[in-house]
Amino acid sequence: MAAEYATFGLAPATRAGGVHADGDFQVHRDFMDFVVDGRPLLFRLSDLDAVSPLASDVPPAIFTAQVRCLLLEADAPLPGGRYVIYGCPECADLACGAVTAVILRDGDDFVWRDFAWQTAEHADLELNAYPGIGPYRFSGAEYRAALAGLLDGSAHPARRVLLIGARVALLARLAAALRTIGIGADITQDARDVPADELRTYDAVAFGRAVTGEQRASVDRAFADAGVDVAHVDGLAPIVPVLVAQIEHALARGPAEGRRLTRLTASAAGAEVEVTSSCRVRLTAYRLDRLHRTHVREVFDGLLEPGAHRVALEAGAGKGEAFVVARTPGSVLVTAVTRGVPGRG
The missing domain is CATH 3.40.50.2300 (Response regulator)
Known part of the structure; x- marks a missing residue:
């Protein structure tokens, strides 16, 4: 195999839960993310709301089984030697979609390849492969040490x-x-x-x-x-x-520098949000009027590239008390709307 060596590690991550303006909600999940060459693998998948199989709220026996699968100490759960790398954070049902990959040994090394989006028993690499993701070759000793460290019996409450x-x-x-x-x-x-x-x-x-x-x-x-x-x-x-x-x-778990959403400020002129990698961002504005009634408006929902972005707010956003909530699949920030210029107080 021609894949060059990549480093492998694990890092705590959070899929932020939340209550949306329409009354819908999403569940809070803590999990261990895969870190490849020093960067969370999930960050390479720009618009994906998902968690790894190594979630803190699964029963200990299932968590251990997931780790042993990744160590290839158990049969692959999907045909063709494919394993779930990221799945639905709400139900873990394959029908909702999952990122899968072939995991195999090559000598003492472990190789992850043929990444794909999968919604049925068999993956269609022609239609649903992830170009540019993998293959990754990991040193066996580094790979085993990272995963085996999760089997010490300590669970995240x-x-x-x-x-x-x-x-x-x-x-x-x-x-x-x-x-x-x-x-x-x-x-x-x-x-x-x-x-x-x-x-x-x-x-x-x-x-x-x-x-x-x-x-x-x-x-x-x-x-x-x-x-x-x-x-x-x-x-x-x-x-x-x-x-x-x-x-x-x-x-939120994990270091602040490892999060996609890093800064949020807002004034009546607009909100300024900064992200570290391409991802979907949703901005919601909340305002209390003089009678303490709450007004809610979704002001943005779309994919943003790395960097700082300005988003206009509705007229009157600076009246009374107003707040903006920014969400990505893995993080959330909140700020009060000031009467200055975004980023300057």
């Missing part, structure tokens, strides 16, 4: 967030939305009443806008006494989809 605020009805709706997309959420008024062992199960704490500095300090002391460092989320607005997006961002 489901993400949980503690909600603290004065508006109990809003917090209840927020908790329900988070649970719908796969994030555990609990509500309390005083973290001092929560046992230390339970505090250690939270990954983030979210504060409503009415929480006082004294209350925040009390919560911080409770987590510090429990010996846990959690992400803090300051709620921007009493709008459930905006709060969900803020929490999703706080729960």
Whole structure:
């Protein structure tokens, strides 16, 4: 085989969940992504909302079986020696579509080749191959070490967030939305009443806008006494989809420099978004009027190339309190709409 050597690794990744303006939702998924030559393989597939088989929320026995498949210690699940590299994040059904590839040994090396989009038992390479993706030849020792490291028995628990605020009805709706997309959420008024062992199960704490500095300090002391460092989320607005997006961002796994969506600013003149690789981006604007009613508008949904992009907002976007949520398949950012120029405050 003529494929040159590529480096192989794994890195934590997140498929950000969310609640959309139309009431639809997508599930939060944490998974391990494949890193080829120092770059997440998923980033080479520009408009793909998918996760690898190495997801944290699958049962341990199935997770172990997936790892052993990739190590070629079990038969290929699809004809022709094909394995699922990325699948549907909602149901993992092949009928929804999956990226598959042939995985084989060549001496001590492992080779991934013939990448394709597959929706049935057999892949059609003439119609659905991925040109320019692979073949990749990985050193056997490096490949086995990366995957075998996942078999130490340690599992990633489901993400949980503690909600603290004065508006109990809003917090209840927020908790329900988070649970719908796969994030555990609990509500309390005083973290001092929560046992230390339970505090250690939270990954983030979210504060409503009415929480006082004294209350925040009390919560911080409770987590510090429990010996846990959690992400803090300051709620921007009493709008459930905006709060969900803020929490999703706080729960994102992996280093910030490894995310596609890296910057978002907005003013009445427009929003400016920056991405590191070609990907689909959706921008949604939310506005509270003087009667605290929420107005929602989808302002952009399309493929963006790497770099910074300006997107116009609707007239009146700067009136009252307004916010913009930007989403890619793997990340989310939220910003308040200011009265300056995007990127300059």
